[in-house]
Amino acid sequence: MVETLDNLGPNETFDVVVVGAGGAGMSAALVAAIDGARVLLVEHTEYVGGTTAYSAGTTWIPASMHAASVNRDDTSANAEAFLTRAVGERSSAAMRRAFLDAGPRAVAHIEANSDVKYRARPFHPDYLSEVEGSTLRGRALEPLPFDGRKLGRAFSLIRPPIPEFTVLGGMMVDRDDVGHLLNMTKSFASLRHAAKLLARHARDRMSSPRGTRLVMGNALIGRLLYSLLQRGVTVLTSTKVEALHSGANGIEAVTLSRINERRRVAVKGGVILASGGFNRHPKRRGEMLPGADPAWCPGAPGHSGSAQDLALAAGARFGDGALSNAFWAPVSVRKRADGTTAVFPHFLMDRGKPGMITVDKAGKRFVNENTSYHLFGIAMQKANPTTPAVPAYLVTDSEGLRKYGLGMVRPGGKGLAPFLADGYLVEGTTLDQLADKLGIDKNGLAESVARNNRYAQTGVDLDFQRGTTAYQNANGDASSTGPNKCLGPIGTAPFYAVRLYPGDIGAATGLVTDSDARVLNRADAPIDGLYACGNDMQSVMGGVYPGPGITLGPGLAFGYLAARHAAARAKQPASAALTLPLECDTHVPAR
CATH class of the missing domain: 3.90.700.10 (Succinate dehydrogenase/fumarate reductase flavoprotein, catalytic domain)
Incomplete structure (x- = not known):
């Protein structure tokens, strides 16, 4: 349900609070809700979707349930060998294994329990296709198109795509649509496809400021939002997390603000940071991306780094060793x-x-x-x-x-x-x-x-x-x-x-975590109740871009790990929280 801050009661308690409503944050919120947690999703801007809504929505998950439909020969071991050669010492090998292990499980879990649906792109090569272990198909997943009309009034919450990537005043098109539109005078099949698109868009514009047939990143966000609302997740937009509050069991509460309203909300399981990274941080951008004018950044405006500042104040640290601090x-x-x-x-x-x-x-x-x-x-x-x-x-x-x-x-x-x-x-x-x-x-x-x-x-x-x-x-x-x-x-x-x-287009350097996405302090110990995923987390790709969707893939995988850990933690007595059985057997920090 979409709420405003003043609708929250004075003594609200949630099992899991997710900060940031991009692809990683919304996936984490959905997984936590599937696991039975009471979830609050907080977004600083007026829209959900983040930079994911601008993107193609491609999600790099090797060896998923969809891979065999286009490539029966690929395996997780092949992908691990490929990443070892492509990324090497720029990130932790154990963290990469955690990603490769969790990714297929995350896809299967979220598809079995929500309206989020993927398919394997028939031909989408790894970018470093010259590196041994690369593939031409099977690792790149894309969301199925989504009918935004299912969202009703909540459709207006989705961040619209970049206007220059649409046609005819807001009609979204994907790779296949572009091909048909360019060939509509040469092929009857293309003409028929184009005619259906145009007819649908004409109907949409009679009642909507833009097309409701969502593809690519907008489709993924639409499916996530629809699933979150079906699960009863509380969504707050235009709301900032002002403070993290620690107690005997780690992070136990957050302070939220919107205009002149403030609320302190208790958290039982944990806070998951997925706010998009440091790219528009007023100070850190200049330090980490010298010479890169903010006006050249095509990302959505929400990644101010303010949530990471709260984590740093709680003892977190940034990773190092990446090829570049950004993609x-x-x-x-x-x-x-x-x-x-x-x-x-x-x-x-x-x-x-x-x-x-x-x-x-x-x-x-x-x-x-x-x-x-x-x-x-x-x-x-x-x-x-x-x-x-x-x-x-x-x-x-x-x-x-x-x-x-x-x-x-x-x-x-x-x-x-x-x-x-x-x-x-x-x-x-x-x-x-x-x-x-x-x-x-x-x-x-x-x-x-x-x-x-x-x-x-x-x-x-x-x-x-x-x-x-x-x-x-x-x-x-x-x-x-x-x-x-x-x-x-x-x-x-x-x-x-x-x-x-x-x-x-995204941050590669972020907060150091373990393989359950728990944020680590300067002594490499977990900060109990604090997690990070997406671009708030140190990338397991080490600033290298091996293939399409290598931000959304780890975002989904570690959002899944964080959510399951936090949701399980919320069910434990306070004294048992620190000995909770973990999703993965090994817990190593990102480099």
Whole structure:
């Protein structure tokens, strides 16, 4: 049930309090409720969903109940060996094993007891597909589409998707929908699929400000919210956790605030922190992500780090040793008509396609355009200071723009005037003119384009080896007739570019926990009654991005572990809480 703070009584007690209503927090709340706990879910912003609502909703869980439908050969042991090679000493091997063990159980448990349903994506390669133990399919789960009308008035609680990822004023589309929409004039099946989408959206807009057919991250959040409300979980939005209160049995209460209202709520089992991490913390962001402008962050606004501050005050500590403190993606930025800022992540629709290159201030390529968005973002920040790659410039010609679009500019090559007028899209009748408008070296750009065009003919990128892994080829153009699906010529004037910036899409560094997601103090002892999952927790991926959904996967797995432990703890007499049988046999801290 959705409540307001003033509706809570003066002596309320909950078994489990979850702080943060993104994918990890909502999953934890749901698992605790399934286990019979009385649960309070507290969200600082006016919406539930967090950055999960903006995302594709992909959840990386190897060896789940769905994996065999697309890949019978993969095993948890294969995934563990893959992570050992990809992540190595950047995170605890025991914590990774805890994730791999809990993930399939979490999927089975939540699907058997709620409306949350997943399916395996038929083809979704691990990003580091060149590493032994990687797979092309089976580990990436996606939520089934959800009918938001089932939520009634609660539908308005779901954070809307990024507008630039929708069409026709709020119609959500997923990977399959995009393909059908682009091919609706060439295929009857695509025309039929598109017609159904458009008809449904037309009906929706008669009664709703946006489409109610939810896909990707919005679908996952919709299913979680529906299941939480069915289970009677109390949901508070626009409410802040102001304090954690300790007692003889650890964390025993929280103080909540909303405008001028305050309530102290007792907690029997524990508090689970899932508030999204430090990315918009007023001080910690500058310390941990130096040089990364907050305006480049495409994440939802709730991850202020305030919940982590409370944990630190209670004796918690941050982890270390990660490749990066955050996960990254190249983004482009544009002011909307209403004055807000659109931050568009360039995941896969343009930069890896044939006829696209990315250059730095000197007009030179500095990265494999088909690498993962995380490694792309890191490469932007590691570029030589004398030839900076922040911003970088994603360059194509009129044919590339027509085929694939460019950031917020949709495929087709039409409707360019507003993008050109505000400078988001830069056009040049020649490469020299484009370079002049961008303020980059024209000789460098001309040379980079010439080298690209030679590579497009031979199919071999001698500089950055584009198109040499399964993942890279998956993000190329399967319909390309060239020798390399990732390479194509740039030569049809006019020429176009957008500016790219490194955008942090989630925290990799967080609170150190054990394998039950219990927050550890500076002596590596659990802080009783305090848990962390999602981006509040130190990532088991060690700042590496091995595959799609490696934030939501661990978020679900450790949310499950935290919830079951906290719910069981709530049922124990106070004196037995410290000797509670644990979900996992081993309890080791994250690095």
